[in-house]
Structures are given as C-alpha cells and as structure tokens.
Amino acid sequence: MKARFVNCPQCGKPAEWSAANRVRPFCSERCRVIDLGAWATESYRIPVQDNKDDIESEPGPGESQQ
Numbered sequence: 001m002k003a004r005f006v007n008c009p010q011c012g013k014p015a016e017w018s019a020a021n022r023v024r025p026f027c028s029e030r031c032r033v034i035d036l037g038a039w040a041t042e043s044y045r046i047p048v049q050d051n052k053d054d055i056e057s058e059p060g061p062g063e064s065q066q
Contacts, residue, residue, distance in 0.1 A: 010035050 005014040010031035026032040
C-alpha cells in the first residue's frame with residue numbers, strides 16, 4: 001500500500017498519515033506542541049458576525065429604539 005501524506009497544519013511540510021506517525025496530522029512533536037499552545041492561549045478564534053436579529057441586540061423594556 002502506498003503511503004499517504006498530508007500537509008502539516010502548522011508548518012505545511014508533508015506528514016505521513018499512518019499509525020506509525022504518532023503525532024499525525026503534524027510532521028513533528030514540535031509542530032504538535034506549537035498548535036496545542038495556540039489552543040491553550042486561545043489564539044485560535046472562530047470569527048463571529050453580528051446578527052441584527054439577535055435577541056440580545058433588541059431593546060429591552062423601557063429602552064428606546066433608535
């Protein structure tokens with residue numbers, strides 16, 4: 001069977017996708033730890049777009065609507 005390779009999500013180098021690569025999808029332990037650190041420090045964020053129809057954005061009782 002031919003080895004399958006994917007790009008490392010951290011550095012972009014090819015990384016083997018197999019059970020032999022215990023840090024997959026990363027190419028190395030270093031890239032895996034860098035990625036874990038980014039998650040731990042909340043560097044990765046999902047962009048949020050304000051929705052005008054949100055209940056939170058509607059004026060409450062006694063508040064004027066502009």
